[in-house]
Amino acid sequence: xxxxxxxxxxxxxxxxxxxxxxxxxxxxxxxxxxxxxxxxxxxxxxxxxxxxxxxxxxxxxxxxxxxxxxxxxxxxxxxxxxxxxxxxxxxxxxxxxxxxxxxxxxxxxxxxxxxxxxxxxxxxxxxxxxxxxxxxxxxxxxxxxxxxxxxxxxxxxxxxxxxxxxxxxxxxxxxxxxxxxxxxxxxxxxxxxxxxxxxxxxxxxxxxxxxxxxxxxxxxxxxxxxxxxxxxxxxxxxxxxxxxxxxxxxxxxxxxxxxxxxxxxxxxxxxxxxxxxxxxxxxxxxxxxxxxxxxxxxxxxxxxxxxxxxxxxxxxxxxxxxxxxxxxxxxxxxxxxxxxxxxxxxxxxxxxxxxxxxxxxxxxx
Amino acid sequence: xxxxxxxxxxxxxxxxxxxxxxxxxxxxxxxxxxxxxxxxxxxxxxxxxxxxxxxxxxxxxxxxxxxxxxxxxxxxxxxxxxxxxxxxxxxxxxxxxxxxxxxxxxxxxxxxxxxxxxxxxxxxxxxxxxxxxxxxxxxxxxxxxxxxxxxxxxxxxxxxxxxxxxxxxxxxxxxxxxxxxxxxxxxxxxxxxxxxxxxxxxxxxxxxxxxxxxxxxxxxxxxxxxxxxxxxxxxxxxxxxxxxxxxxxxxxxxxxxxxxxxxxxxxxxxxxxxxxxxxxxxxxxxxxxxxxxxxxxxxxxxxxxxxxxxxxxxxxxxxxxxxxxxxxxxxxxxxxxxxxxxxxxxxxxxxxxxxxxxxxxxxxx
Numbered sequence: 001x002x003x004x005x006x007x008x009x010x011x012x013x014x015x016x017x018x019x020x021x022x023x024x025x026x027x028x029x030x031x032x033x034x035x036x037x038x039x040x041x042x043x044x045x046x047x048x049x050x051x052x053x054x055x056x057x058x059x060x061x062x063x064x065x066x067x068x069x070x071x072x073x074x075x076x077x078x079x080x081x082x083x084x085x086x087x088x089x090x091x092x093x094x095x096x097x098x099x100x101x102x103x104x105x106x107x108x109x110x111x112x113x114x115x116x117x118x119x120x121x122x123x124x125x126x127x128x129x130x131x132x133x134x135x136x137x138x139x140x141x142x143x144x145x146x147x148x149x150x151x152x153x154x155x156x157x158x159x160x161x162x163x164x165x166x167x168x169x170x171x172x173x174x175x176x177x178x179x180x181x182x183x184x185x186x187x188x189x190x191x192x193x194x195x196x197x198x199x200x201x202x203x204x205x206x207x208x209x210x211x212x213x214x215x216x217x218x219x220x221x222x223x224x225x226x227x228x229x230x231x232x233x234x235x236x237x238x239x240x241x242x243x244x245x246x247x248x249x250x251x252x253x254x255x256x257x258x259x260x261x262x263x264x265x266x267x268x269x270x271x272x273x274x275x276x277x278x279x280x281x282x283x284x285x286x287x288x289x290x291x292x293x294x295x296x297x298x299x300x301x302x303x304x305x306x307x308x309x310x311x312x313x314x315x316x317x318x319x320x321x322x323x324x325x326x327x328x329x330x331x332x333x334x335x336x337x338x339x340x341x342x343x344x345x346x347x348x349x350x351x352x353x354x355x356x357x358x359x360x361x362x363x364x365x
Numbered sequence: 366x367x368x369x370x371x372x373x374x375x376x377x378x379x380x381x382x383x384x385x386x387x388x389x390x391x392x393x394x395x396x397x398x399x400x401x402x403x404x405x406x407x408x409x410x411x412x413x414x415x416x417x418x419x420x421x422x423x424x425x426x427x428x429x430x431x432x433x434x435x436x437x438x439x440x441x442x443x444x445x446x447x448x449x450x451x452x453x454x455x456x457x458x459x460x461x462x463x464x465x466x467x468x469x470x471x472x473x474x475x476x477x478x479x480x481x482x483x484x485x486x487x488x489x490x491x492x493x494x495x496x497x498x499x500x501x502x503x504x505x506x507x508x509x510x511x512x513x514x515x516x517x518x519x520x521x522x523x524x525x526x527x528x529x530x531x532x533x534x535x536x537x538x539x540x541x542x543x544x545x546x547x548x549x550x551x552x553x554x555x556x557x558x559x560x561x562x563x564x565x566x567x568x569x570x571x572x573x574x575x576x577x578x579x580x581x582x583x584x585x586x587x588x589x590x591x592x593x594x595x596x597x598x599x600x601x602x603x604x605x606x607x608x609x610x611x612x613x614x615x616x617x618x619x620x621x622x623x624x625x626x627x628x629x630x631x632x633x634x635x636x637x638x639x640x641x642x643x644x645x646x647x648x649x650x651x652x653x654x655x656x657x658x659x660x661x662x663x664x665x666x667x668x669x670x671x672x673x674x675x676x677x678x679x680x681x682x683x684x685x686x687x688x689x690x691x692x693x694x695x696x697x698x699x700x701x702x703x704x705x706x707x708x709x710x711x712x713x714x715x716x717x718x719x720x721x722x723x724x725x726x727x728x729x730x
Contacts, residue, residue: 009396032376097591104589249567
């Protein structure tokens with residue numbers, strides 16, 4: 001096997017996004033033990049910075065040793081028991097993934113589906129909570145397969161009033177747009193490191209509020225997964241530091257560096273930056289004949305689903321990659337071959353990045 | 366939050382072990398997409414190198430996006446169905462972990478336990494396979510909690526003759542001692558990256574033979590975990606490259622560099638190096654009054670369980686860490702407070718490392 005030589009890429013797909021020098025340097029630090037006091041201090045700081053990013057005062061936060069999809073599985077297998085009803089809002093691929101996980105638990109998914117390119121209507125959701133009395137309501141804040149932003153706050157309030165727990169997928173939204181764990185009455189949320197946090201993929205930051213932790217403590221059946229059992233993981237994070245599995249040290253050092261940058265910039269400034277890059281991108285793409293899949297008021301800033309003005313979308317994506325070193329994403333599921341997904345996440349939510357993409361597109365189209 | 370500054374450590378515990386400059390440099394490479402042709406070529410090479418390390422011609426190998434414990438869960442939830450009997454050999458903590466996973470599946474664990482500090486007797490295991498006719502036999506090759514090597518070959522042959530699948534935990538053994546997937550008739554094996562492969566923790570290299578894959582294809586019930594469902598993971602690894610979850614790019618680049626070093630050195634040379642370091646360590650420790658927990662013929666080379674000749678073992682481990690920058694492990698479970706676990710894994714299986722540890726101990730004791 002030869003030495004690794006990889007091309008430099010500008011990553012404007014649905015994730016991973018590019019990673020800063022600071023994060024890369026942290027990933028390359030010498031190894032240290034997962035029970036070393038110096039590492040445990042880093043882990044404490046990561047948990048504290050995650051509370052700031054999720055905007056929660058005292059939820060349990062942790063970097064789960066799995067990708068964002070593992071975070072989804074972890075939250076659901078801990079909070080849902082066999083036979084329970086789970087109301088799932090689906091406006092794309094990731095709501096469907098929740099359904100598959102809930103079915104494997106032996107619980108009953110109750111789906112509310114949005115029309116393609118739209119969010120799930122709030123009133124229909126409130127009615128469904130009232131009618132179905134689910135144990136858990138689960139929804140995707142920023143649906144990466146369609147670029148749709150799902151309103152959360154009113155739904156979360158209704159879930160809490162009805163006694164249901166609210167599980168929020170923030171894989172794509174966290175650190176790129178407003179996520180308010182406490183103010184919105186979220187009970188459990190999970191994210192991924194490779195989107196707006198601009199770290200490598202491999203960890204899932206998770207937040208669990210007091211009601212979620214109480215539900216886990218009161219379970220009638222064991223958590224079906226040993227690896228994702230938050231009772232066991234919590235013993236390592238708590239003061240007793242009981243060994244569960246060996247934490248992915250380097251990834252957590254990288255996340256520490258990434259979170260430090262996020263908080264140094266400030267969340268509000270970061271949201272403004274994502275919004276400005278998004279608006280410049282949409283304006284430029286529309287001039288080139290692209291159409292947005294999603295109506296303006298429901299668009300995500302960090303993930304732009306657009307219909308290209310040419311038939312051979314895969315061929316042009318390939319040219320963009322090989323001739324210009326720029327990656328954009330294709331469509332997922334029923335949207336495969338029909339849309340592009342252009343990400344402006346974290347480090348890449350910059351006007352200079354938008355300009356580079358637009359001028360490459362001008363040359364190709 | 367301040368800049369990360371971590372002390373340099375010589376990691377002689379049960380893992381993680383120290384990581385080479387080459388692996389660290391690979392972890393720090395610029396990010397690239399998980400569907401980028403250049404990354405998929407790296408992934409192909411990782412799978413190919415894993416086949417060489419597991420010594421298999423054509424098993425499916427993959428770097429699972431989880432730690433070694435996730436590899437254990439992945440193999441068991443894919444290969445075991447509810448109601449089936451699983452024969453588990455337990456000579457320490459990790460056999461007990463298998464039991465917990467099997468119970469959560471709704472299957473029936475049948476345990477054979479070894480006396481503390483011993484392997485499970487082969488004849489008793491052969492009798493149990495004959496008597497219990499289990500669907501799966503699961504065992505730990507190198508039990509990290511006690512330092513015991515479990516004989517595998519005869520048991521694996523009997524399992525195959527009886528129609529049972531054999532699942533082998535190679536978390537600590539792989540690349541540090543003989544593991545022969547094909548020659549021993551192993552059906553599924555999993556490891557961790559942070560032991561004798563000398564990479565950061567976070568991935569679990571897995572190998573699945575044809576009989577294991579056929580069993581998964583013929584399952585009557587869905588795999589209880591979505592994240593660990595090998596039907597879905599296999600679609601990303603196969604020619605169609607169907608998106609399942611975002612691969613932990615940096616960790617896989619690091620593993621590529623680590624595997625390259627392992628194969629450049631050669632497996633046989635690596636095993637000899639581990640054995641030589643182990644023998645020098647034991648000779649030196651016995652002079653200092655340490656006693657081995659395990660009889661000579663059952664000792665692991667890379668993980669040495671020893672009884673220290675002083676009462677305050679935790680205090681002396683702390684001094685070793687803070688005064689000499691050397692980490693050794695304490696006991697797990699019932700052995701907590703009673704033994705040290707000294708790892709000589711991968712990069713650290715060197716006579717110079719043994720000398721450094723012994724002279725630090727001479728100063729402290």
